[in-house]
Amino acid sequence: MCLKAVFVVALQSMLFVSANYSNENAEIFHKLSELENKVSVLTGKLESCKCSTSEDDSITRxxxxxxxxxxxxxxxxxxxxxxxxxxxxxxxxxxxxxxxxxxxxxxxxxxxxxxxxxxxxxxxxxxxxxxxxxxxxxxxxxxxxxxxxxxxxxxxxxxxxxxxxxxxxxxxxxxxxxxxxxxxxxxxxxxxxxxxxxxxxxxxxxx
Structure with a gap:
């Protein structure tokens, strides 16, 4: 019984860690998806902008x-x-x-x-x-x-x-x-x- 109890506790711990890890991954993937959407929007705005970003268009001193x-x-x-x-x-x-x-x-x-x-x-x-x-x-x-x-x-x-x-x-x-x-x-x-x-x-x- 002692070994069985230990095995059950260990299994429950692994399931708990796995669930937390999955939740963290889901949150990270969600944030990455949001960032990708924002980058896509900004890229579109940049490409549609008439201004130039070349070094010749600014003077640095x-x-x-x-x-x-x-x-x-x-x-x-x-x-x-x-x-x-x-x-x-x-x-x-x-x-x-x-x-x-x-x-x-x-x-x-x-x-x-x-x-x-x-x-x-x-x-x-x-x-x-x-x-x-x-x-x-x-x-x-x-x-x-x-x-x-x-x-x-x-x-x-x-x-x-x-x-x-x-x-x-x-x-x-x-x-x-x-x-x-x-x-x-x-x-x-x-x-x-x-x-x-x-x-x-x-x-x-x-x-």
């Missing part, structure tokens, strides 16, 4: 992919949210508040705008200082100075604001940023960022 026809939507607008004191020579002003970054050309980590595609670009900026401080700065492209300017309140208690615009032709991968100038003028290189748009930087592709 430093991890930025710009679909064909989207170059006209490259634009950025950033501003500073805090004051920066004692910037070093050639140190970038890193505008930390992104208001617009179509094309992903601007980086808050470097303060640089990298052109995703070649074209004619327009840049504009406002740099503020004040209260017995000043900043001398350059707007540069690939380390070549485009504009030199100063916001100077070094001898008075008030705001000092300078603004400007530059137009330049850029190749994909070229960089533009604002940095502290190395021109020898006694200056604390203090940038105001409090308030909305106190110090800001913007640009867009013209064509």
């Amino acid at each position: 430093e991890g930025r992919a710009i679909p064909e026809g989207r170059q006209s939507q490259i634009a950025f607008h950033v501003r500073l949210t805090h004051n920066i004191v004692n910037l070093g020579i050639h140190q970038s002003i890193e505008f930390d508040k992104v208001l617009l970054n179509d094309g992903n050309g601007y980086s808050i980590y470097s303060g640089h705008f990298v052109a995703p595609v070649s074209g004619l670009y327009v840049f504009a900026w406002t740099i503020s200082s004040g209260d017995y401080h000043c900043i001398v700065y350059d707007v540069v492209k690939n380390n070549e100075m485009l504009v030199y300017s100063i916001s100077d309140a070094n001898d008075h208690r008030d705001w000092a604001v300078s603004s400007g615009t530059a137009v330049t032709r850029m190749n994909a991968g070229d960089r533009v940023w604002i940095r502290v100038s190395n021109i020898e003028i006694a200056c604390s290189h203090y940038v105001y960022g409090t308030g909305l748009g106190t110090s800001s930087f913007a640009g867009y592709i013209l064509n």
